[in-house]
Amino acid sequence: MTDTIADATDNHPLGPDTSLLLVDDDGPFLRRLARAMETRGFSVESAESVAEGLAKAKRNPPKYAVVDMRLQDGNGLDVIEAIRERRDDTNVIVLTGYGNIATAVTAVKLGAIDYLAKPADADEVYAALTRKPGEKAEVPENPMSADRVRWEHIQRVYEMCERNVSETARQLNMHRRTLQRILAKRAPR
Structure with a gap:
């Protein structure tokens, strides 16, 4: 038994x-x-x-x-x-x-x-x-919008700069306040 x-x-x-x-x-x-x-x-x-x-x-x-x-x-x-x-x-x-x-x-x-x-x-x-190791996830039906791709890039640079807003703004050649407004918003679809 x-x-x-x-x-x-x-x-x-x-x-x-x-x-x-x-x-x-x-x-x-x-x-x-x-x-x-x-x-x-x-x-x-x-x-x-x-x-x-x-x-x-x-x-x-x-x-x-x-x-x-x-x-x-x-x-x-x-x-x-x-x-x-x-x-x-x-x-x-x-x-x-x-x-x-x-x-x-x-x-x-x-x-x-x-x-x-x-x-x-x-x-x-x-x-x-x-999901088994090596098994691939399904490809999403809707690709990312241009706004979403831009937002993703900003987030990647922000993480690379260890979440330092001033350094991220310098790296992106962007005004710090503009970057802060972007970071405060939700991700675009």
């Missing part, structure tokens, strides 16, 4: 360890995503702050994690680092409403396997978490 239970968990699409840590400061979204992931077979723990996410990651490093980039009390990348310090086989997805190439590159360097822009639905999150 025990052998059949072990075989059943080994053949589960998620593997024998279904632990999932969700870190997002949008409470209603977090609860909806947690319920949706539980129905897909995950054992979910939720955190609404960097501090709570760090505590849970240190106490019980998960096999899967979905971490929001910007939280009220800091940067979600800190949670990814804490997970990676304790477990190197975690599938980490970065989820954010402030999607840009520079932060995606930083997230991947820290060990994230994918980067999804909000609003992402549970199916997209599940697909990203369970």
